[in-house]
Amino acid sequence: MSQDRISSGKTTVYFHLPGLFEFYELYKRFLPLFFEHREYFYEWCGIGSIYGAPAGCIWGGGRVGEGDQNPGEVLALLEKYGISARLTFSNSLLREEHLADRKCNALCAMFEKSGKTKNGVIVHSELLLEYLKKKYPGLYFVSSTTKVLTDFDRFTEEIDREEFRYAVPDFRLNKALDQWDTLSERQKAKVEFLCNECCFYGCRDRKRCYEAVSRKNLGEDGPDHCCTAPGAGEGYRFSRAMKNPGFIGAEEIRSVYLPMGFSDFKIEGRGLGSALVLEFLLYYMTRPEYQIHVREEMYLDNMLDLF
Known part of the structure; x- marks a missing residue:
């Protein structure tokens, strides 16, 4: 079954969703709903990819929280619906x-x-990029x-x-609309905005935070990163993310970014709960x-207790 692209050109937004392995069970229920009950969902939205990595991958970075679902099952699910895996x-x-x-x-x-489907890899390291380009040219x-x-x-x-x-881009560039509007169509087609970042807008330690995660995935000793930003002790709160100056809301995507020629938006969420x-x-x-x-369809059980 191939992905139903509701519309063409710059009239459809493609969301890139978190937890390729971590939230396999969530997507196993959600994807049939999305494709079989299009009336439930905005006609202007589609799914561009689902991203993540299994537990124990030393090439992994970014957020911690990857799952250990069987890669073959993950790939089969996304192939069924024609969705790219990253x-x-x-x-x-x-x-x-x-x-x-x-x-x-x-895995590659x-x-x-x-x-x-054509699948991809999200990369930071130039060393890894050059290696992957030569060894796995079929990936993007x-x-x-x-x-x-x-x-x-x-x-x-x-x-x-x-x-x-x-x-x-870093989420603090999200609202630089005058600058974004100077890009060509080809350039705009390659921009993927991170919508729902909860990180403190004035944070100066973001790169060190990511490096700490990279070091942990390599199993190496090093200084732990302790976030001291306001509200950090509460963990991720969507309500707080919505107040972030870099937050991009659903209506803003549809009425501002899409008419400007941007169609790709990343939703963060690895390391959070499936709810x-x-x-x-x-x-x-x-x-x-x-x-x-x-x-109701996702919970399946109308007697579900949260606590």
Whole structure:
């Protein structure tokens, strides 16, 4: 079954969703709803990809929280609906000896051979990018937001690189609309905005935070990163993310960014609970009058207790 592209050109938004392995059970229920009950969802939205990595991948980076679902089952689910899978291999601290990792190479080989959809890898390391380009040319590549590109000119250089199909800017560039409007159509087609970041807007430690995750995935000792931003102790709160100056809401996507020529938007959520990820899917993709229908179908049990 191929993905139903509701409309063409710049009239459809494609969301890139979190938790490829971590939220497999969630997507196993959600994807049939999305494709079989289109009346539940906004006609202007589609699913561009689902991203993530299994537990124990040393090439992994970004957020912690990857699952250990069988990769073959994950790939089969996405192939059934014609959705691209993206491996989140955004570790920024890789060295030459890490490139031979058997698990990560096996995953790339498996996802490259997918016959129905073209799959990708989200990368940070230039070393890894050059390796993957040569060894797995059937994959496409996405420049990771973990590069923390907050300078617009520097980010423009990133989207002009031929090896990247998409590039994700730091969320603090999201509202630079006058600058975004100067891009060509080709450049706009490669921008993928991170919508729902909860990180403190004035944070100066974002890169160190990502490096700490990269170091942890490599199993190396190093200083832990303790976030001291306001509200950090509460963890992720969608209500707080909505107040972030870089937040991009559903209506803003439809009425501002899409008419400007931007169609790709990333929703973060790895390392969170599936219930919260469902709230993201409801908010960004589901018509308000049908949100209760989606919840009922997802929960399946009307006697469900939360506590």
